[in-house]
Amino acid sequence: MPWSRPLTRADLDELPDDGHRYELIDGSVLITPVPHVAHQAVLGRVLAALSAACPSELEVLPGPFNVTLGPATSLQPDLVVARHDDFTEHDLPVAPLLVVEALTPHTRRLDLTLKPSCYAAAGTASYWVIDPDELTLTAWELMDGAYVEVAHVTGNDEWTASLPFPVTLTPATLRT
């Protein structure tokens, strides 16, 4: 690490590809362990459901993928939906329309506190969290600059999102 100064995207690019997730928040770095199979399995189901319903002008991408929210903030969401034209070859340099995070024991606190704080500040309209153990889906939408919970569904309950596009999800079907 360069000597005691706020870090930048350029510093992140220098870090090794060692199986950790490196994220930059206001010049600080978060280094997160790689998630387990169950986490990725749930995300695979969500990715499939979103992809099937996604209109052509939008794109659903799985992480690790850099979402750059400022010179000193670069996050790697589990899943992201943004306008097709907004992606560059290396990153998404604007706020996404939707971010989905699946909780792990290590990222639970970050996913429920820090990440929504960053995405709300950046203007991401929808933020969803899936708990792979409890099989719940919680969705927040941006209202007057702050996230308001719009859905919390469990097990066989169905929820139909309206943003960023209509799609119906049932937590019980997300587990393999």
Add this chain to the structure above:
Amino acid sequence: MDTMTLLPQGRPLTRDDLDAMPDDGHRYEIIDGVLVVTPAPSTGHQDLVRQLFLVLSAACPDELEVYFAPLEVMLSEDTVIEPDLLVARSDEFTGRGLPGAPLLAVEVLSPGTRRIDLVVKRSRLEAAGVPSYWVVDPEEPTLTVWELVEGHYVEVAHVACQEEYAATSPFPVTIVPARLRRHRP
């Protein structure tokens, strides 16, 4: 960037991993197994930490101790933090730091740690049962105080500039945010 290759492959980090971190001026902390690397604070930040340390030390009873960072606080096997200031019982410290929850943790905000201090640390300290959490924002300046009530932090004070906060926990002391900032000519 050589230092980063010291990280173990794709597993949650523990306190022992922290010992392998370089002494490069960054603050290395582990929260729930996630490594959080923050830049060294500014002179102004440290100025304020010192002033608050002096105020707290002057009022601190014998059985308690006030420390400033870096001092490791081990909240669990996968959570080791270094609050800017902390108060704990004197007999609870070991040679390596504090192996449990302090009575008070204080963070002085800086642009790089504001969001981490206000959301992640607050949430983790609350979960660890730290009775009091104070955050000083050097901008105005302000002091915000949270205290644990039935397991949850409740904001019990928010004072700005010349306003006084008369703390009762962890011991009686009066804080005036404006007096924490030294005014250089």
